[in-house]
Amino acid sequence: MTDQASITRISDEIAKRVKSRLSESDSLSNPPSFNPREKVLIPVSVSGRHIHMTREVLESLFGKGHDLGIYRKLSQPGEFAATEQVTVVGPSGRAIEKVRVLGPPRKFTQVELSRSDGMRLGLELPVRRTGDLSGSPGITVIGPAGTVVLSHGAICATRHVHMTGEDARAFGLRDGQIVRARFAGERGVILENVLIRVSDRFALDFHLDTDDSNSAGIDTGCFAEIIP
Amino acid sequence: MTDQASITRISDEIAKRVKSRLSESDSLSNPPSFNPREKVLIPVSVSGRHIHMTREVLESLFGKGHDLGIYRKLSQPGEFAATEQVTVVGPSGRAIEKVRVLGPPRKFTQVELSRSDGMRLGLELPVRRTGDLSGSPGITVIGPAGTVVLSHGAICATRHVHMTGEDARAFGLRDGQIVRARFAGERGVILENVLIRVSDRFALDFHLDTDDSNSAGIDTGCFAEIIP
Numbered sequence: 001m002t003d004q005a006s007i008t009r010i011s012d013e014i015a016k017r018v019k020s021r022l023s024e025s026d027s028l029s030n031p032p033s034f035n036p037r038e039k040v041l042i043p044v045s046v047s048g049r050h051i052h053m054t055r056e057v058l059e060s061l062f063g064k065g066h067d068l069g070i071y072r073k074l075s076q077p078g079e080f081a082a083t084e085q086v087t088v089v090g091p092s093g094r095a096i097e098k099v100r101v102l103g104p105p106r107k108f109t110q111v112e113l114s115r116s117d118g119m120r121l122g123l124e125l126p127v128r129r130t131g132d133l134s135g136s137p138g139i140t141v142i143g144p145a146g147t148v149v150l151s152h153g154a155i156c157a158t159r160h161v162h163m164t165g166e167d168a169r170a171f172g173l174r175d176g177q178i179v180r181a182r183f184a185g186e187r188g189v190i191l192e193n194v195l196i197r198v199s200d201r202f203a204l205d206f207h208l209d210t211d212d213s214n215s216a217g218i219d220t221g222c223f224a225e226i227i228p
Numbered sequence: 229m230t231d232q233a234s235i236t237r238i239s240d241e242i243a244k245r246v247k248s249r250l251s252e253s254d255s256l257s258n259p260p261s262f263n264p265r266e267k268v269l270i271p272v273s274v275s276g277r278h279i280h281m282t283r284e285v286l287e288s289l290f291g292k293g294h295d296l297g298i299y300r301k302l303s304q305p306g307e308f309a310a311t312e313q314v315t316v317v318g319p320s321g322r323a324i325e326k327v328r329v330l331g332p333p334r335k336f337t338q339v340e341l342s343r344s345d346g347m348r349l350g351l352e353l354p355v356r357r358t359g360d361l362s363g364s365p366g367i368t369v370i371g372p373a374g375t376v377v378l379s380h381g382a383i384c385a386t387r388h389v390h391m392t393g394e395d396a397r398a399f400g401l402r403d404g405q406i407v408r409a410r411f412a413g414e415r416g417v418i419l420e421n422v423l424i425r426v427s428d429r430f431a432l433d434f435h436l437d438t439d440d441s442n443s444a445g446i447d448t449g450c451f452a453e454i455i456p
Contacts, residue, residue, distance in 0.1 A: 115442045115445055127415060180418075184420075186421055187343075187355055187421065188419075188421050189418065189420060189443070190408075190417065191417055191443075192412075192416030210344070211439065211442040214342065214343045215343075215417070215439045215442070
């Protein structure tokens with residue numbers, strides 16, 4: 001990010017937060033049960049529905065030797081939203097188009113959907129950590145060069161925060177810890193069962209799905225307050 | 229409700245709650261900041277998108293002298309989901325079909341949508357109490373006998389609980405109070421800015437929109453714990 005872009009982002013964020021504070025209702029001016037002087041604030045990225053895939057699935061959907069194009073870099077180092085998109089179909093017979101492929105290819109194929117996507121597709125999606133796919137429902141994935149019928153791999157991702165070891169020490173949090181996260185505002189929520197994931201390969205970022213972001217009225221660029 | 233139906237409903241609810249408790253993570257076995265021995269539990273109804281309308285708008289959409297049919301009675305005495313449905317269109321040019329009409333006709337026309345509906349229609353929906361429509365965006369409503377272009381009336385309803393004066397006294401709550409509401413489970417949330425509405429014309433019921441219910445993974449028939 002250039003300095004100019006940083007300044008714009010920070011300014012927008014401050015404006016948004018001030019506006020949000022001003023619109024807070026009476027319940028929020030009462031002292032909360034946690035100490036507001038020790039707030040842990042974490043930037044948020046809203047994760048739209050997306051698919052991670054193996055190289056084998058990638059080639060079945062897009063053709064032999066196909067490499068993913070980079071549409072946009074993501075917050076996690078090396079990760080990117082690809083130019084490629086797929087269609088997914090569930091047992092309801094209904095399809096969801098333009099599901100973004102994330103790269104680079106992984107060791108497993110995983111379709112991350114919201115609960116409302118699951119209802120549309122006729123899938124009861126389990127809430128799972130990434131890669132924990134045993135017993136998850138199957139789904140059909142359609143690309144320009146072919147269709148893959150996955151026997152499992154459709155999940156609703158566990159709410160989670162990525163952070164480095166240094167971040168975790170600074171915040172007093174540890175890998176695998178379950179916390180709550182608060183979003184202020186007129187549609188304020190406190191999300192429970194948020195998983196802290198610590199690795200020096202990560203960058204600080206809170207990943208939410210679109211059901212959560214729509215409920216709370218938040219967008220990428222907002223901040224969440226972690227309540228240990 | 230017949231006794232048999234009551235038993236079925238209670239059994240289903242207990243099964244659901246036990247399942248939910250078993251799936252709760254570590255964060256929930258820690259003592260919460262409120263006293264769990266004094267829980268105020270309120271039944272929840274998920275409100276899909278719907279429209280209340282004046283008799284004038286009703287006749288413009290469905291024809292002169294048209295009366296609403298009763299599709300299903302609602303929790304609030306006298307209120308019903310009508311057999312009639314409409315299509316709504318916003319500035320994005322996209323339509324949402326099968327928006328349920330609620331009866332009986334009211335003194336104002338109000339379209340209650342979720343934030344994700346608003347995004348689809350190209351509307352920035354304000355969060356409002358029922359009937360508080362000044363400055364809310366307009367929307368086009370299409371029925372079998374005509375189309376009405378509303379200059380205002382599209383809102384995202386404030387999260388609210390209906391209760392009688394007797395309920396309010398029992399729970400130690402008052403009309404207009406803003407509370408928090410907790411839903412347990414692996415997608416647990418605490419919703420903030422929930423409005424308590426007290427009237428002896430009401431029946432006890434917590435009204436949530438589909439963004440909130442999808443975020444929390446809950447359905448009509450669940451219970452919310454009120455945190456004053």
